[in-house]
Amino acid sequence: MFSDRVLMGPGPSNPYPEVVSAFTRPLLGHLDPEFLEVLDETCDRLRAVYRTSNSLTLPVSGTGSAGMEAAFVNLVGPGDVAVVGVNGLFGERMCEVAARLGAEVVRVDAPWGEPLDPVALVEAHPSPAVIALVHAETSTGVRNDVEDVARGKGDALLLVDAVTSLGGIPFDADLWGVDLAYSGTQKCLGVPPGLSPLTVGPQARARLKQRPSSWYLDLGLIAHYVEGAGGRTYHHTAPVSMIFALHAGLGVLLQEGLEGSWARHEACGRALQAGLEKLGFELVAPAAHRLPQLTTVWVPDDLGGLSEADVRATLLQRYGIEIGAGVGVMAGRAWRIGCMGHTARPRNVELLLGALEEVLGR
Amino acid sequence: MFSDRVLMGPGPSNPYPEVVSAFTRPLLGHLDPEFLEVLDETCDRLRAVYRTSNSLTLPVSGTGSAGMEAAFVNLVGPGDVAVVGVNGLFGERMCEVAARLGAEVVRVDAPWGEPLDPVALVEAHPSPAVIALVHAETSTGVRNDVEDVARGKGDALLLVDAVTSLGGIPFDADLWGVDLAYSGTQKCLGVPPGLSPLTVGPQARARLKQRPSSWYLDLGLIAHYVEGAGGRTYHHTAPVSMIFALHAGLGVLLQEGLEGSWARHEACGRALQAGLEKLGFELVAPAAHRLPQLTTVWVPDDLGGLSEADVRATLLQRYGIEIGAGVGVMAGRAWRIGCMGHTARPRNVELLLGALEEVLGR
Helix, strand or coil, X not given: CCCCCEEECCCCCCCCHHHHHHCXXXXXXXXXXXXHHHHHHHHHHHHHHHCCXXXXXXXXXXXXXXXXXXXXXXXXXXXXXXXXXECCHHHHHHXXXXXXXXXXXXXXXXXXXXXXXXXXXXCCCCCCCEEEEECEECCCCXXXXXXXXXXXXXXXXXEEECCCCCXXXXXXXXXXCCCEEECCCCCCCCCCCCCEXXXXXXXXHHCCCCCCCCCCCCHHHHHHHHCCCCXXXXXXXXCHHHHHHHHXXXXXXXHHCHHHHHHHHHHHHHHHHHHHHHCCCCECCCHHHECCCEEEEECCCCCCCCCHHHHHHHHHHHHCEEEEECCHHHCCCEEEEECCHHHCCHHHHHHHHHHHHHHHCC | CCCCCEEECCCCCCCCHHHHHHCCCCCCCCCCHHHHHHHHHHHHHHHHHHCCCCCEEEEECCCHHHHHHHHHXXXXXXXXXXXXXXXXXXXXXXXXXXXXCCCEEEEEECCCCCCCCHHXXXXXXXXXXXXXXXXXXXXXXXXXXXXXXXXXXXXXXXXXXXXXXXXXXXXXXXXHCCCEEECCCCCCCCCCCCCEEEEECHHHHHCCCCCCCCCCCCHHHHXXXXXXXXCCCCCCCCCHHHHHHHHHHHHHHHHHCHHHHHHHHHHHHHHHHHHHHHCCCCECCCHHHECCCEEEEECCCCCCCCCHHHHHHHHHHHHCEEEEECCHHHCCCEEEEECCHHHCCHHHHHHHHHHHHHHHCC
């Protein structure tokens, strides 16, 4: 018997019903005209969700971390300076990815659970190739101020991790002046993990590395297939079923409207956070930079004799609810509760609050 | 209205019905105990299909080309000698992938449509780090003799592209002594594209690069999640739905039995090839190295006034049959006809032969 989870961890979230149906669409070849229409429409929908007119907007054939790697491998090489904001696991990961490519990494740290200082980021180096930061830190539940960094970035390219933000909170690539952003399907887009929606602005495009160390993630080559100007050139076989799923998920999102999706994530997240505080939990992220879609709470000292892992296991076994453990400096000390995509519904908020109350005997 | 194709190109093939059902299984988190069971079972099934006891056997989170990149990035770095057999597009791609990583590439060419010379490969360099070749060249329909190269490889690591071979013709990783092999899901495994099953033998494992230039494809890190000895360490979010699909496809394959699957691919491929010759087509690959699962034929001079693209378009529009165009030196001159996975059924062979006869007026 298959378990039917309420996915309230840091991702994946529950997919929209339309997404599940899309997986059963008869398979098409990656050069079939009918598939190319779906691909084109998927890229159009991604442009709408990113609020961009960037031609090079596409689903990278890997998970969100593949998007991160695609971003760096196409923009930085040996000796290039990459300023990276670090206030959580995914900022750390950016440093590691960039360092492996030979970049000179200039870290700008903030404590986990606090937002980055935009001024520190733009002043960290006189002429960086890129300034990179995570918009919504999945490890801490903190929102970083991308707009403020964009305003002060100068000639540097601004590279943004929008994995947990896209579709859940406002993101405006063109208005803000984001040069490259990548996301993941399994958070606020309500699609299973497997693709990384990515967009490249004109300045980043002009500076794409020629023949980067990764052939698989070479955006210059992939563009010949995805954009299709003057015919499609095969690069690698597109993950057709996952693209059907993303196409459907973006359709649901855009039918609701971006503002509608943001408002729903906001309403559910704030209701969850208010409910948690009412139960006596202390929230990790400061109110002004607290994400609605991903809530971090400190694990209370008194769990009625249970360990924090026991509580998560009980939620899973008794209610089929998944919540996330803390990671990094918060391992064992915090929980991460997602309310993203199709999971972001009042009924799931109420369910989790009721279940926590029961399990913890509050 | 969705078109329902008979996928007889070079991949994807039609997925098994059980695979389509698996996509609709309720989504699980990538650390859910129930998902980890599915993942473990998937890796066990991959071991059975590769005929290996290699612990590090897993689905890489990208398409077959990601598997190729994972293979090289974990085994070769700047200055390492990579001997690469080239008799088609995918051998060429191996050279490009290895060169981007700074390897010294020693090419051993054979004409497109002919097999590689195993002796030339093992004698190409006195002490290569790796010898790499494609088992089943998807661009030409030719089988290369992996066993003969394995016997003579000496201290070099043998790296094999099994994208189009795995599940379709005999492959015996441990018996042959293959050090690393990767495949794709969308060929003879009967699963849509999106994952690359990969296996790493003990000698290759001992020589895995520490901190390779790719973080996403770092097999040393991924092992901590996939093998799970001493607990699972999160690396990247696993593409859960695609793994459900692969798990189901491998289940179908192993229920039929590996030998059964090989025999079915053999029978369908040979019937197709005999039928094509009866219709007057000339096959590209020489009989002794002709793949059953992927047939290349020269485009006849007389197509009754149609272009070769017209013929493919007519097959697609009138019969819903996809066949593949030629690539590289065979672009416009050959067709590639796949009979793989669930497509490898006598009914599809008969259908295609009948349709070709009708379209070409033979």
